[in-house]
Amino acid sequence: MIDDPRDFWGEPIHTYTRAEALADGVLVDVTETAREAGFAVPVALTANVWADVRDIPDSNRGIQDPDGRLWDLLYMGRLVAHRALDHSEILYRLHMDLGRKRLYLAKLHVGPGDAGEPVVTIMRPHED
Numbered sequence: 001m002i003d004d005p006r007d008f009w010g011e012p013i014h015t016y017t018r019a020e021a022l023a024d025g026v027l028v029d030v031t032e033t034a035r036e037a038g039f040a041v042p043v044a045l046t047a048n049v050w051a052d053v054r055d056i057p058d059s060n061r062g063i064q065d066p067d068g069r070l071w072d073l074l075y076m077g078r079l080v081a082h083r084a085l086d087h088s089e090i091l092y093r094l095h096m097d098l099g100r101k102r103l104y105l106a107k108l109h110v111g112p113g114d115a116g117e118p119v120v121t122i123m124r125p126h127e128d
Helices: 005-009 018-024 031-036 047-054 066-083
Strands: 027-029 043-046 089-095 103-112 118-123
Touching: 018 027, 018 043, 027 047, 031 043, 031 066, 043 047, 047 066, 047 118, 066 089, 066 103, 066 118
Parallel strands: 043 118
Antiparallel strands: 027 043, 089 103, 103 118
C-alpha cells in the first residue's frame, strides 16, 4: 500500500492553496459573519459571489445592502447544509434581486482546507 500519493504520482506540477486564493482575492473570507449565521467552520465566497452580494441595483438602494445580502446568503446556506449533512455540494436558491433576476442560485461546497480541516466555499453553480 502506498502511504504518500507522491510515491505513486510524483511531485505536483503546481498547487494553489486556499490561503493563496484568499490572499489573491479569488476567495473572500466571510467567516466572522458565517459564525453569527451558525457555521462552525471557516467560510469563503468566490470573488464572483462577493461581487453579486455587493452589486445592489439602483432601484433597490436603501432597501437592500451588502450586509443584509451576505446574511441571507449565509443563513440560507446554513439551513440547507444542515438538512443535507451527507452531501459535500448543495445547490440552493434565495431571493437576491440583481436587477435582471430575483432568484439567485448558489452552490455550497464543503471540503478540506489546506491542512485537511473542513471548510465551506460558496460559489456560483458553474464554479469549482
